[in-house]
Amino acid sequence: MEELPPLAFFEATSDGFEPLPFAQSAWSPTMINGPAVCGLLARELESQFCPEGFLPSRLTVDMFRPPLKKTATVVTKVVREGNRIVVADAVLQQDGQDMARATAIFLKQSEQPPGERWTRAEAPQPPDVPPADGLSVPWWNSSDSADGWTNRIRDHQNDGHKKMWQTPISAVLGEAPSSFVGAAIIGESTSLLTNWGSEGVGFINADLTIALARPSEGLEIGLEADNHISADGVAVGSATLFDRHGAFGTCVVTALANAQRAVNFGEGYRHPAEIAAQ
Numbered sequence: 488m489e490e491l492p493p494l495a496f497f498e499a500t501s502d503g504f505e506p507l508p509f510a511q512s513a514w515s516p517t518m519i520n521g522p523a524v525c526g527l528l529a530r531e532l533e534s535q536f537c538p539e540g541f542l543p544s545r546l547t548v549d550m551f552r553p554p555l556k557k558t559a560t561v562v563t564k565v566v567r568e569g570n571r572i573v574v575a576d577a578v579l580q581q582d583g584q585d586m587a588r589a590t591a592i593f594l595k596q597s598e599q600p601p602g603e604r605w606t607r608a609e610a611p612q613p614p615d616v617p618p619a620d621g622l623s624v625p626w627w628n629s630s631d632s633a634d635g636w637t638n639r640i641r642d643h644q645n646d647g648h649k650k651m652w653q654t655p656i657s658a659v660l661g662e663a664p665s666s667f668v669g670a671a672i673i674g675e676s677t678s679l680l681t682n683w684g685s686e687g688v689g690f691i692n693a694d695l696t697i698a699l700a701r702p703s704e705g706l707e708i709g710l711e712a713d714n715h716i717s718a719d720g721v722a723v724g725s726a727t728l729f730d731r732h733g734a735f736g737t738c739v740v741t742a743l744a745n746a747q748r749a750v751n752f753g754e755g756y757r758h759p760a761e762i763a764a765q
Contacts, residue, residue, distance in 0.1 A: 529589070542699065550692070674728060691748075713725040
């Protein structure tokens with residue numbers, strides 16, 4: 488039986504963060520994937536700058552160079568430290584070159600103001616599956632599939648409205664991901680869900696922004712596409728993060744056409760978690 492790869496994106500070493508097999512990108516075997524980059528930057532920012540009683544409320548990651556499957560380091564700095572807000576920056580570097588940057592905002596939690604406010608009436612719903620125990624193979628759903636929720640990604644290559652449900656693996660080996668890190672890892676799939684059509688994914692995202700009203704309750708996290716808008720090779724996608732208690736955040740990505748290297752999730756494709764769970 489083939490040995491299971493480590494269930495993390497990176498291993499912390501004296502030189503920095505070493506990419507593990509799950510960090511490999513679907514775009515190229517020489518690249519690191521977006522969830523790995525976003526999870527690592529969220530982990531570094533939260534662990535260094537989030538005070539007690541504050542919520543990691545917003546993360547923006549700009550991915551302006553494709554990180555390669557080589558050792559990465561993260562350089563951080565605080566931008567603003569106030570009574571109710573903390574702002575901090577992080578840069579992921581390889582061989583001394585900036586590959587991605589992130590900004591996080593941490594907001595002090597308090598009581599809700601009085602009054603009623605509008606929100607969407609229909610909250611996203613998770614699949615009817617038992618709570619995950621250990622490695623979670625992602626569940627997928629698309630409006631154009633007669634199968635409903637399945638854990639075979641190839642069942643949902645169509646132009647329908649898409650959702651996913653997953654327990655994220657660790658950003659760094661030996662550490663359970665926090666709610667914030669898990670939201671960053673799952674939220675990066677906004678590009679996948681909003682740009683995935685009948686011929687696969689032909690857009691590659693240049694960024695990710697997640698905005699959170701509360702932490703997720705547990706690490707089972709869902710993502711539901713809200714919209715895709717594109718013209719002249721530029722796309723914008725938005726999605727809602729949810730858990731078993733309802734929606735808790737919003738994600739937005741921008742993306743560029745990458746049709747010559749489109750990722751095809753159709754017949755024969757298997758998600759890495761499907762393979763690892765065997």
